[in-house]
Amino acid sequence: MIPTAVIGIGQTRHAAKRPDVSMPGLVREAALRALEDAGLTFADIDAVVLGKAPDMFEGVVQPELFLAEALGAVGKPMFRVHTAGSVGGSTAVVAAHHVSSGVHKRVLTVAYEKQSESNAMWALSQPFPFLPPVSAGAGGYFAPVIRAYIDRAKAPDHIGWQVAVKDRQHGALNPCAHLQLPDITLEQVKASPLLWDPIRYLETCPSSDGAVAMVLSSDASTCRNPAWVLGTSVRSEPLLFAGRDEVNPRAGQLCGADCYAEAGVTPDQLDCAELYVPFSWYEPMWLENLGLFESGWRAVDAGHTKLGGRLPINPSGGVMCSNPIGASGMLRFAEAARQVRGTADAHQVDGARLAMGHAYGGGSQFFAAWIVGSTRP
Amino acid sequence: MSDSDHTHETAPVTRFKAPTRLDYTVTAAAVTADFLRHILEQRLVGRRCPVCAKVYLPPRGVCPTCAVRCHEQVEAGHAGTIDTFSVVRIPFEGQVLEPPYVCARILIDGTDAPLLHIVGEIAPEEVTLGMRVEAVWDDRPLPTLARVRYFRPEGGTP
Secondary structure, three states: OOOOEEEEEEEOOOEOOOOOOOHHHHHHHHHHHHHHHHOOOHHHOOEEEEEEOOHHHOOOOOHHHHHOOOOOOOOOOEEEEOOHHHHHHHHHHHHHHHHHOOOOOEEEEEEEEEHHHOOHHHHOOOOOOOOOOOOOHHHHHHHHHHHHHHHHHOOOOHHHHHHHHHHHHHHOOOOOOOOOOOOOOHHHHHHOOEEEEOEEHHHEOOOOEEEEEEEEEOOOOOOOOOEEEEEEEEEEOOOOOOOOOOOOOHHHHHHHHHHHHHHOOOHHHOOEEEOOOOEOOHHHHHHHHOOOOOOHHHHHHOOOOOOOOOOOEOOOOOOOOOOOHHHHHHHHHHHHHHHHHOOOHHHOOOOOOEEEEEEEEOOOOEEEEEEEEOOOO | OOHHHHHHHHOOOOOOOOOOOOOOOOOOOHHHHHHHHHHHOOOOEEEEOOOOOOEEOOOOOEOOOOOOEOOEEEEOOOEEEEEEEEEEOOOOOOOOOOOOEEEEEEEEOOOOOOEEEEEOOOOHHHOOOOOEEEEEEOOOOOOOHHHEEEEEEOOOOO
């Protein structure tokens, strides 16, 4: 494979509502920032790879068609990726493969969501024919899985509160983060209302408008600090089958293991990771699923996942601070790249050389991961 | 025409709402139609995979693990065990049930994959993992799994 690097990264300010921009304006904002960071223009780009969550969320079908002009893609190959909430991650992987395969030299990849023009809760609560009306948004789907984890791992309640606080403290260091809650306390999380018991309000992600873009290239000669893509992986599994372990999905385990193997690294070599954590309890769950810690909740409890800890998780504040759904996965991948480029500003992990980006989607069915490093493979 | 009307007419449009609506009729395929006919008889009938022998309820025409057709029909019980659950307390647009309500993954006796359903006749805070529950049927002949109105603690409310 041809060595591939991230040579430009751009993201929007994430907010509950961005009425100041249209959808094309939103994606263009991120794309222009990524191009500027790379010292390139649209004319230098060979192909565009776009990701967003299901079309039903905004009611715009095949938005890649109407976004082509805003992304400088007219007359160029454009590729749309669909993998539900993991789509930002899978999109980055597809973009990396466009380059590492030798098909293209420079690829622009973009992911976005404009949740203010949609109602994802409604879209995720549609009754299915012939079944009882039990759908209740993403929280309704994941709350039973979280309860099963808490029961199985014998985890104390405060673990979910700790992650909720930690990610908001990290996010307060990131000016792009939507939620800015620098003074949040465990007591506030504990006292916030139960939405989907056992999930409390402050243990959930916000609903955001936002976009992120990256330029991937086989030519990093013009970039003083490229993030090299060392390993990528995507894996999936069906929503329902007998014996499925949704607390610790096999597809997630395989995705992590495959990514480590391709990168030639072991989990203990990572300097930090950006994991897709839309509900606080998913941090300890994914720590175990990806083999980062044997006991996820004990790692959280010991402070290992804070900035300054053994393996900082979501130094950017993660999905718990910003959730433009389609972009949320790519933000994890881009933030991992920022860390190894040394451009993460106030949420930089000192001396980070190896970082992981991770995303999941659907009913914990779709997984994507990459490992980026500061050294050319 | 007054000046204000004129301004109103020429002000640039920056945003508008365009609600759309889709009405459609779903026709059940053969395997689901069998399942629904059994529901009309107040029976829960799943199907067994000929390879892995797992039983799915509602039945699956093709085993999700083995990718082979499932023909053998298997009568399942009307009771089961709560695998896990949540209590939905959040109101949202389009919600059919009145919160709070218990949404559970229930492993019906004689089947191998959990079914999502409602648990009733019990305070949400008293529901536990591993609790035994039984189906409460609607008297109306509804061709839907919602004909089981909800599951309640086995033997009635404790």
